[in-house]
Amino acid sequence: MQKDKVDHEIEAFGWVDRIRNLGGLVFVDLRDRTATLQIVIDPKAIPGVKELGLQDCIQVFGKVRERPDVQKTPKMTTGNVELEVSKIEVLGKSKVPPFVVESDVKANEDLRLRYRYLDLRREPMQQAIMFRHQVITAMREYLNKNDFIEIETPILTRSMPEGARDYLVPSRLYKGKFYALAQSPQMYKQLLMVAGFERYYQIARCMRDEDPRHDRQPEHTQVDMEMSFVDEEDVMTIAEGMFAHIFKQVLGQELKIPFPRMRYKDAIEKYGTDKPDLCFGMEIIDVKAAFKGKGFPPFKDKPDIRALVVKRGGSFSRKELDSLKDRAKELGLPGIFWVKREEKFSGSIAKLLDENIARQLQFEKGDLLVITAGSKKIFPFLGNLRNEFASELGLREKGFKFLWVYDFPIFELDEKTGAFTASHHIFTQPKPEDIKYLDTDPLKVRGRLYDLVCNGNELASGSIRNHNRQIQEKLFGIVKMDPTKYTMLLDALEYGAPPHGGIAPGIDRIIMILAGLKSIREVIAFPKTTTAQGLMENIPDQVTPQQLKDLHIKTDE
């Protein structure tokens, strides 16, 4: 709606966003998904203007005119023009909304979710949802161009309870039997490779019955892809190309590819996590050499002594630092120790420091040095601290820092049960040089795995899969998974399965990060709460006794 429409008679549809009634003249901001337009109404010529209410859906007829210069508002994209109304039709009257529908919404999130269709009218929500559409469009463009074909796989599938908890769907026709909602298309996409489609993708919904978080929903969407005759490099190149395409199409930015890479082991040692946030430094430093000979009892006989140098961290109070100690204790660490540096060193182990060590650590005036000693547990602990310090002190640089993390171990040890579990998923191919440890020391076996991390968030996870039945069965055996649940895959691997691998970037998180939003719920049209409820739909809810009877279900109480 710009100058080229001036003096044209037009009709417009939209919602009443604001009313400024000056008595002899009424201005209404008419909003649709593209913009807001000021319409000007003469209440003498158009009776009934007084009945207009916020959020009414209306149709207006009138002539576009250019505003006099003093009345132009650069704030609005249509700020140079306005519509002189000759007729108004109320298409949908609105009740008084339960909260004021405006960009800078005041209402709490639960109220917004209860009336999500109103919340979604707000400009930031419209932007987010349309942004999401653009990102998904760019993904499809790129994958289509690269000879991927989009194939749908079942939502109703079989329960594979070894992963996350399944959402179960009771069968009506078969008493006591259940389907499960797909946790991922993993099995099917591998079968599509066996079937010879070579390059597949899908905008896939994945459902997992685990507690939601700000970046986790019971159902989430991923762009799931799989390729035959590829190795890690091929998959990573495709994924990098896809992100570059998204950045170019949607943000108009050149994204620097290839992304840097880091071994899992280095990520843990330097950042205490497998998803390092590279928007700031503060790497974990090995200080064992500097402190081992000092005769300080808590450090004695500890396998590792590691430190963080927190730039400008001297501002933390003793109380704040003491609370860290409690947290360390809860984790079974011997405690943490800190030194502040002003004119002199101060703090619990100031005595152990000297100018030499400080210089090596680049520990400068105003900084805080945090040290802890112990087993592997200190790494995730320091990794968490590192992130918290960065948030408190605002250390993060703006921008997007992508990183590949690779060389993950295939297995983890569940400390409670002593059993091995798959660190990512059990379909990952072991690195050929590590296969020899499968029988002797499974924890030593690295997988052909690669995670894509951006600003400390896991955005995608992928691997080269097993296309050999014997190896796949062996892996099932190590984690004590029931291979009969996967018969369809194991059988298929015996009919000319191609080598294959893939990756699955999580769309909700990608949108959240690219849009700079704090919660995944802001980029999903109809999300669930962190208690896994739909407040608008009022779900989960009870069903009728007849429905239960049909499904052969009896509930407690």
Place this chain on the structure above:
RNA sequence: GGGGUCGUAGUUCAGAUUGGUUAGAACGCCUGCCUGUCACGCAGGAGGUCGCGAGUUCAACUCUCGUCGGCCCCGCCA
């Protein structure tokens, strides 16, 4: 399953530490005035089971306990 935090007009919050008169403000809503506003302005008005339940007390929005709900975190998320 565990921890933290919040819950007071339609909405967002103040009031609570120190229990005591009629629980306030802003936005929204209603009425009136206003022809250049764009967060319009001005005048007036309506609107409250202080989440729910119990306890302490002469007296509870306020203190105690319990409970329900939202958000954040841990567990969990192949």
